[in-house]
Amino acid sequence: MSRQPNNSLSDEQSMDINGFRPPEKRLNIVVGAFGSGKTEVSVNWAISLARQGLAVKLADLDIANPYFRSREAQQLLRENGVVPIIPTGEVQFSDLPVLIPQIKGLMQHSEKSIAILDVGGDEQGARILASLRNALGAREYSLFQVINSRRPFTDTVDGCVEMIRNIERVSGLNVTATIVNSHLMEYTTKEIILEGMEMGEAVSQRTGIPVAFATVMGDALDVTKLRKCSSCHIAVMQRNMLPPWLSKNAQNSWPLAAGDRRG
Amino acid sequence: MAKILMKGNEAIGEAAIKAGCLYFFGYPITPQNELPEYLSKRLPQVGGRYIQTESEVATSNMIFGAAGVGVRVMTSSSSPGISLMSEGLSYLAGADLPVVIVNMMRAGPGLAGILPAQSDYAHATRGTAHGDFQLLVLAPSSVQEAVDLTMLCFELAEKYRMPVMLLGDGMIGQMMEPVEFPPMEVGPPMNADDWALTGCKGRAPRLVSSLFLDPVELNAKNHERFEKYKVVAQNETRFELYNCDEPYDILITAFGVMSRVCKSAITELKKQGVRVGLFRPITVKPYPSEALSSAILKARRVLDVEMNMGQMLVDVQLAANGQREVDFMGKCGGLTPSIEDVVEAVYASLAKAEAAV
Incomplete structure (x- = not known):
């Protein structure tokens, strides 16, 4: 299966299909509760932006999850043209809180590329942000929950x-928007997506934090119909983190990919 | 109850709560940390107690104490941590105490790695620790099954007054799947009225111990316990047969998540006209030998697939009893045999079966 960008579509068309929009700020930090789907959202977003011709870097700041x-x-x-900022060598297979210098670099320099920082779950995972606050300085950022x-x-x-307040307290940063990623894998229904959007709106009313967009797995539901049901912007994702029994391509399956040292 | 998306580790924690477990003692180790983490949040909400111990040695003694006073208790760890607990597991078995132990296996031996493996099958089913005893060991292959079997673990531990282990691997612990929790009527721990240390006011004092200095008494105790193991083997062996209703040439044996890769491989092979069945033990101790023997006799050859160097192989060979040849294919260290690996191994077994004709 080809993983290359689909050249038969113009950038505008492909953006229209998957609905991931370029972010307002260059520095985008993705946080959230444990298992909320930060990595799948970050990976999809980064690949989508790269396919739109933008320079994108994705930094793995997950110090909470082992896999x-x-x-x-x-x-x-x-x-797909995304530059991954990750620990190299065998330490990448560890559960140690490894912070590589390139991450501070991403935060300090006003780079032209878009940076997406995929942070570990809960307030424990967000703790790493507190140590990067000085590097961040007065630079503008978006923090997505x-x-x-x-x-x-x-x-x-x-x-x-x-959860938002706990992450803000530990990281010392403010959540600027939410991303609604409500799903139940293969049991996801239209109702679950709509329920998530409603909850995002309710959180917004309570806190003043707007919903940036909602996500839907592309193969699961009729996105055109869903878009008519809500004013919330929808981005379409594909599942990348597949267990070995669902993956025909062993190199892209988990955790074989983690064991692949060719990369 | 509506389905909810949970990590295996969290789901097992919630299943323990639903089964009425009120006590958890344990020491952190990857890849099972979300289980104690979850219970540290949930147990206080239901009036239970969570204690992070100073080591796994302390853990096994604390669960001994809790089980000895007749409360429902569990612990969880991963490979090296379970090794450290082993002495205590023998004491628990020697004192006939009902506890539930979760092992989310990682790659070994030694400190090795944190990725998933089935590296402790032999430890769980044969060489857990010193002395004559057995654990009852159940191996789930999905998050939902991990929930169902966790609940069953508590029931069996109390019914037979013995330590029961849920044998998962890092993948079961870390992956997320939708689950629901079956309604369960939970009462106080059963079968504890005539031995648990509940305070001896108005009755004769009791002792919970694995110390038996009198050889005649110890011999009798062990014989009695092994009679119980026979009853457990008769009543509690569980297994799954997949694609075995139609004739098959090769029978695959696999347990836990490995069986799911094998099922996908069987679907692939079906398209290519290759007939393959799967036998998956759910209780790996006691092993469903009789059921496997009958399944093996319907095949021309057997292929055992594991995420280790072939630890279940001896159980499969015993069930084959020299009637059929058994091949083995395995990966370890955190790698999982892929669908292609299994397909290739089936073709190799098939070629050997052809050559033997």
Whole structure:
């Protein structure tokens, strides 16, 4: 299966199909509750922007998860023109809080490229941001909180607000927008997507934090119909972090990709 | 109850709560940390207690104490941590205590790596620790099955007064799948009235111990316990047969998540006209040997696939009992045999079967 950008579509058309828009700021930090889908959203967003011809770097700042981190999609990212900023060598297979110098570089220099920082889950994962606050200085950033209403602890508005406040407290940064990523994998229904969007709106009313966009897995639902049901912007994703029994291409399956040292 | 998206580790934690477990003692280790993390949040909400121990040695003694006073208790760890607990597991078995132990296996031996593997099959089913004893060991292949079997673990531990292990691997612990929790009627721990240390006011004092200095008494105790293991083997072996209703040439044996890769391979092979069945033990101790023997006799050759160097192979060979040849294919260190690997190995087994004719 070709992973190359589909050249038969113009950039505008492909952007229109998957709906991932270029972010307002160059520095984009993605946080959220554990298992909310930060990595899948970050990887999809980065690849989509790269396919639109933009220079994109994706930094893996996950110090909380032992597997399913964006470093496991490094081959896919490179094939699609995204520059992955990840630890190299065998330390990338560890659960150590490795922070490589390029990440501080990303935050300090006013680069032309768009940077997406995929941060680990919960306030524990967001703790790494506090150590990068000095490097960030007065530079402008967007901090996106990913929300899945079908995950424990963020299945209510109260739970989501509490998670936002905890991450803000630990990181010392302010959440600037939410990304609604409500799903139940193959059991995702239109109702679950709409329920997530409603919750995003309710969180917004309570906190003043707007919803940036919502996500839908492309193969699951009729996105055109969904777009008619809500004013919320929808971006279409594909599932990249596949377990070995769902992946025909062993090099892109998890955790084989993690064991592939050719990248 | 509506389905919810959970990591295997979290789901097992919630299943324990649903099964009425109120006590968790454990020490952190990747890749099972989300389980204690989840219970540290949830147990106080239901009136339970969570304690992070100073080591796995302390853990096994703390679960001994809790089980000894007749409360429902569990712990979880991963390979090296379970090794460190092993002495305590033997004490628990020697004192006939109902506890649930979760092992989310990682690559070994030694400190090795944090990626998933099936590296402790032999440890769980044969060489857990010193002395004559067995664990009852269940191996789930999905997050939903991990939930169902966790609940069953508590039931079996109390029914047979023995330590029960849920044997998963890092993949089961870390992957996310939609789950639902079946309604469960939860009462106080069963079968604890005549031995648990509940305070001896108004009755004779009791002792929970694995110390038996009198050889005659110890011999009798062990024989009695092994009679119980026979009953467990008779009543509690569980397995799954996949694609075995139609005739098959090769029978694959695999447990846990490895069986899911094999199922995908079987679907591929079906398209190519190759007939393959799968036998998946759900209880790996006691092993469903009789059921496997009958399944093996319907095949021309057997292929055992594991995420280790062939630890279940001996159980498969015992069930084959010299009637059929058994091939093995495995990867370890955190690698998983892929669909292509399994397809290739099936063709190799098939070629050997042809050559033997």
